[in-house]
Amino acid sequence: MPKKVASRGLDPLGFIEREGSHARVPHVFRPVVAAARDRLLDVFGARLDSAYLYGSIPRGTARAGHSDLDLVVVLREEPTGADRDAARALGEAVDKEYAQIDGVGTLLFSRARVLSEVERHDIGWFVACLCTPLLGEDLAEFLPRYRPDSLLARETNGDLAGLLPRWRERIAAAEDTEESLRPLVRFMSRHLVRTGFTLVMPRWNGWTSNLREMAEAFAGYYPERAGQLRRAAESGYEPVGDRAVLRSYVDDLGPWLADEYARVHGVKAPRPPGWD
Template sequence: MSDTVASRGLDALGFIAREGSHARVPLAFRPVVAAARDRLLDAFGTRLDSAYLNGSIPRGTARVGRSDLDLVVVLRSEPTGADRDAARGLGEAVDKEFPQIDGVGTLLFSRARVLDERERHDIGWFVACLCTPLLGEDLAEFLPRYRPDSTLARETNGDLALHLPRWRRRIAAAGDGEEALRPLVRFMSRRLVRTGFTLVMPRWNGWTSDLREMAEAFAGYYPERSEQLRRAAVSGYDPVGDRAVLRSYVDDLGPWLADEYARVHGEKSPRPEGWD
């Protein structure tokens, strides 16, 4: 395998290599990770099956005061409202205590869902390739290896069309202040860049979580839309609360991307109600 391919997040056999490790966590964020680990045990106790880090902190690219802490919590049964309240409270407490992070995001899943065949190329892939074990059993041991193919593209981001109406409602309901709009710009920018990247991922033949690298990979195949995705990558890292940006996402870039994605890879397989 060439150095070019090997450098694109693949191992020597062409599978997506697991990104992130505890060794890569920057020194400034290690107390944050330690506190989160302890509080996860306190918050979920025996209901906790496993927990993971993901995002820029375990990849070693986090920026002090700008990056958030991303956690994935896997429970022994389906998450309840009380579990979500506990996760929210934990995140607020850690965010308040540690100024080096800008928020905490926590995803909750059951063990059964992570290992469900229907989630094999979505949540399963996410845990196996993009998450760094923090507590409990590593469920990657029960999951396959993954290649950057069309099946993975379809099952990870082939549902953008379903999300656009929800995005429009969120934009309409949001206030006009920077604090209300900035998180929406960051969230939607990141989702669109990742969708644009996975659209071309099988042809690019690799994986990256760097938004700018994602946008450049996309640009090689869709030059007419390249500047839009490059700007979205910038907004994914340094968002400005601009309603016009959000409108451009749901009125132009998002619908085009959803249509092109369906044409190239098809639509994501249906999930049971409640599996958002």
């Protein structure tokens, strides 16, 4: 019999398959998901267009006491500052009540933004391929199928050069404590690993959300930087609050990755003001 070829997250036609489902949510996290769903309805009511889960919980890889609950909330109009405050308060309340999770992260967008042409290969792709429907109409029905091509790479992570100055400001403002630095290491590590992966994604021809698999895919094309991305992948899962790690990201790995990304894929298309 011929050897079976790994799908690498693609369907038989070469499109990225949607990851995650309610069936994969570990039993221990199901009460958390139910609580979040009910409270989103209470907070946003008729203004809520749709809501989604993403991350390790719907992928079935979450660890009780270590993983966070990741949500996307789509409103019928552009989110306001009050909406973001309400989402933050909801997340803090759920996090406090359920020991199974280590934090709640909520992204807010408008329906128009998710379905806009400029966001089709960024937020649109994210909702269609990486998010699991929780409430309302599934906007994936209005979006195309996606291949792991250079356009997708450019529009998802082709903005690293513009992010690095903000990262430097956040690092400079952070206190020298584990509590302050650890979340920054986790966030920046994950972002750099994902950027390294999407840099090579069209050549690797597939999709994965596993940070270690991302780092290994990258290593096949940039062996001279492989060690840095592998260490970043580990820090994405088990971060330590180390300012030296953060400085290496914004002084070395990040600038190199931004330059190489622009050379290979180009720079992400500009977004309207307020869409950062």
